[in-house]
Amino acid sequence: MRTWRRWRRTARAHADRGPKGLSLLPWLLMGMGALSHLLGGEAANPWIGGLGLITFNTLYIAIVFRAFVPELRESRLTWTLLGCLGLLTFALAIGYGREWLLLFPLLGLAVGAVVRRGRKLTLITVPVVLGAGVVTLWRDEWDSISVVYGTFISIMVTAAILALDDTVRQLRATREELARSAVEKERLRFSRDLHDLLGHTLSVVVVKSEAVRRLAPHDLDGALTQLADIESVGRQALTEIREAVTGYREGSLSTELDRARDALSSAGIEPVVRRSGPLLEPQAEALLGWVVRESVTNAVRHSGATRCEIALDGTADRVRLTVTDDGRGPTEGPPGTGLRGLRERVATAGGTLDSGPTPRGGFRVTAELPTETPDPDGTPPRPEC
Known part of the structure; x- marks a missing residue:
């Protein structure tokens, strides 16, 4: 044949x-x-x-x-x-x-x-x-x-x-x-976005479902609250998937930090968020939002941590995001697809992403970006008039 x-x-x-x-x-x-x-x-x-x-x-x-x-x-x-x-x-x-x-x-x-x-x-x-x-x-x-x-x-x-x-x-x-390469690149971008969206959402749903199972026998009101949160997370996930499919999703770092607090709290992990530094471009905010989402998802899924600290600081030229937990980190098997994909995307934007265990135990993800990141197509932002 x-x-x-x-x-x-x-x-x-x-x-x-x-x-x-x-x-x-x-x-x-x-x-x-x-x-x-x-x-x-x-x-x-x-x-x-x-x-x-x-x-x-x-x-x-x-x-x-x-x-x-x-x-x-x-x-x-x-x-x-x-x-x-x-x-x-x-x-x-x-x-x-x-x-x-x-x-x-x-x-x-x-x-x-x-x-x-x-x-x-x-x-x-x-x-x-x-x-x-x-x-x-x-x-x-x-x-x-x-x-x-x-x-x-x-x-x-x-x-x-x-x-x-x-x-x-x-x-x-x-x-x-070049046209085929652009199509493959867009497919890869969409698959990464979908992985990050569904991975985080399903992790939150699993954690809150476990909370419902624990609360239902003795705290019906608390269980209903968790069910309402599951419904809200599901609706938000549907909205985000539609936006990702149409290509109009703009990540908000503040929104991702709020979701991270809620997901960590629901998993029994104490969230600590510290934010300082200059205002960021939308592209930098969106990319750091993905880093927060993936890091928190890994902490909820794999770490077994009791405390997770998210710190954002920087200068006029560069910004640094650090997510540190006191758990064991994703030690099972090779690094996940999410971190690998994020590392490539951060590198494309002119930054770096490192991850690994800390000297005192726990796991840390550190991302550094220029305050003005290139557009998704790789071109630098146009200066404002």
Whole structure:
């Protein structure tokens, strides 16, 4: 099955380039003069000439079609065919002269189609044109000197047009690749956002559900309060998911800090929040909000902590967020997807994110950002007028 699919892709690629190969076939009419010379009985050894003309046309057609398939154009067989075409052209032009000299421009078309740029083009063009000039002056003196010019123009114009076509094709392929890369990047961003949203929300729902189970037998009012909180968290999660899907979600650091206090309190962890420093750009606030959300989610899920401290401070240039708990941290297995994704996003914004155990026990997440972070597309913010 794989072989069949590979063959179909190759056949499709050859079919797409086939019409371009056909565009060089009408130039074979330049050989009609040589055919007329044979049919008019003016040529010596007409059978040899006829066989040579048929071979020339066959080689020219094979080279032209192979020249439009990159895998075949650079193959040894194509270069062998081109060499044979060159030798045959010189042999027929030397042997018959006059009308047969028009085979040189056809040789130029084949050379330009195969050798489109670079040093090879110069190394082949010079001897072909000089050789055509010598043969033309010898066989027809100055009457057919235009053939030499036509040979040179055939090589250079064909090579330039086809090289430009290759460049356009490469640019189109690059543009398509950039578009695919942008789609993959957006998918990755959305998957990270969805992971962070649902991970935090489900953690809060689990903690509050456990609180309901503990309170229900002896404190019905407290259990109802926790159920109301679960309903509120669920509605908020639905809103945030809709906003994330439409791409309009702007995280608020103050909102995330309030949610962190509530989630930590519900899990039996004492929250301590300290905030100071300058006002932040919306992009920096949103990114630090994700750091708070992920760090608190890990503390609630994995740490077994009794106290969690969130500290935000900074200068006019940089801001630092530190989330420290006195638990064991996410020691089970490798670092989570959330922290890895956050580390990449913070790095993209020009900052750093470190996480690990503290010397006195516990776990700490530290994020540093410039106060003005780039937009999500990687461009720096425009200065205000």
